[in-house]
Amino acid sequence: MTLSVAKRLLRWFDQHGRKDLPWQHPRDAYRVWLSEVMLQQTQVSTVVGYFERFVTALPTLRDLAEADEDTVLALWSGLGYYRRARFLHRAAQICVAQYSGEMPRDYDALVALPGIGRSTAGAILAQAYGLRFPILDGNVKRVLTRYHGIHGHTGQSTVEKQLWKHADAHTPAARVADYTQAIMDLGATVCVRSRPQCEACPLAGDCIAYRDNLTAQLPSRKPAKAIPTRTTAMLILRDARRRVLLERRGPLGVWPGLWSLPEAADATTAWSTAQKLAQIDDAQTLTSFVHVFSHYRLDIEPLLFDGATAHHGIADNPQQRWCTADELVTLGLPAPVRELLLKINDLA
Structure with missing residues (x-):
């Protein structure tokens, strides 16, 4: 038996x-x-x-x-x-x-x-x-x-x-x-x-x-579905003290409630978006990369604004903060954002 x-x-x-x-x-x-x-x-x-x-x-x-x-x-x-x-x-x-x-x-x-x-x-x-x-x-x-x-x-x-x-x-x-x-x-x-x-x-x-020699067929695969691609520009605003400006994301969409970098629709609008957040002098376009979610691909173009100077209003905004390297490790950050900051700002 x-x-x-x-x-x-x-x-x-x-x-x-x-x-x-x-x-x-x-x-x-x-x-x-x-x-x-x-x-x-x-x-x-x-x-x-x-x-x-x-x-x-x-x-x-x-x-x-x-x-x-x-x-x-x-x-x-x-x-x-x-x-x-x-x-x-x-x-x-x-x-x-x-x-x-x-x-x-x-x-x-x-x-x-x-x-x-x-x-x-x-x-x-x-x-x-x-x-x-x-x-x-x-x-x-x-x-x-x-x-x-x-x-x-x-x-x-x-x-x-x-x-x-x-x-x-x-x-x-x-x-x-x-x-x-x-x-x-x-x-x-x-x-x-x-x-x-x-x-x-x-x-x-x-x-x-x-x-029945079906191990390659079972379990049956989920029907294939095309994954769309979206683009965004991530803004790394870094001041003279090497603090980085973060924003808390809203309750909807990806990474809800996490601290992340400010974003613009694309590189052409990034400058005007950054100017609303801080006084800036120059921007450096960094290497783009892709982050894959379960339902779409996100093409990310990072731009570094070094020597930024904070506007006064940010200190009173609980959804924005300038963070040191030590403070970053205490916050919930999306993995690609954390990796980007560790790499670009030598925060490892």
Whole structure:
């Protein structure tokens, strides 16, 4: 008789699974939750450093709740999808106000918190509390799609419904924390997107994709969509004290609420925009670069205005500030802006 998926995965996990990830020691609800949110659209190798820096600065859920938004966004800077950080912050504040500073153990209460969906709630309940709840992150979707031979993009509701049914059926009652880690690890290290290591997979014996030579076709790719290109000119206004002028972005659009550089529609309007912000004498056009979002490409042309002199009104504007190198590291900045300033202004 063929062993169940859970038993095979747990045997594999005992030998090959990842047991030294920082959020596993200790594996409490706050650390599991933080890691799950960070791991959305981001690989483990990238997340580890961010996670350790975050929990060093904010070791408990209550610390996160009491932190100011700039501190949270500065710790998050570089991970992208900044709405995730704001949801974390707000959810932590709700947990302090309503749940005595703890993550609730109730599924409905968890999914009612900002930014926590079905899979994240399942991961918290399974890994932190040992409760039997399935998960369905990107790695798990890939494993189940191939194992069961499911065609269609995993974002389609009918496909996702099938995957949740299978995820629930395979989740065991015992060692559920290890099982959820095992199936995520299998997708991350063996059942990978390109060139999966099927010969090392404990599920290969009855995997439909392996049997039918469909691992390159499953999961089905999302239908291609043309990505538009937009352009902007970023203005680096730097004064005699080597401070840089930053503006806080509005609540809509990309990078909402983050501190960033002033922008102009293009290089031809950059000069007049800069003159409204400071007294300037000269401009240097720097090397353009491209930043790619999920839904468009942004062509960025930086212009450096050295020796700028602040207008008096900026001191009274809470959405604008002149920042030193030391102050920059305490603010939430978009990753390309932070990298640009570190490079251009020798702030590293």
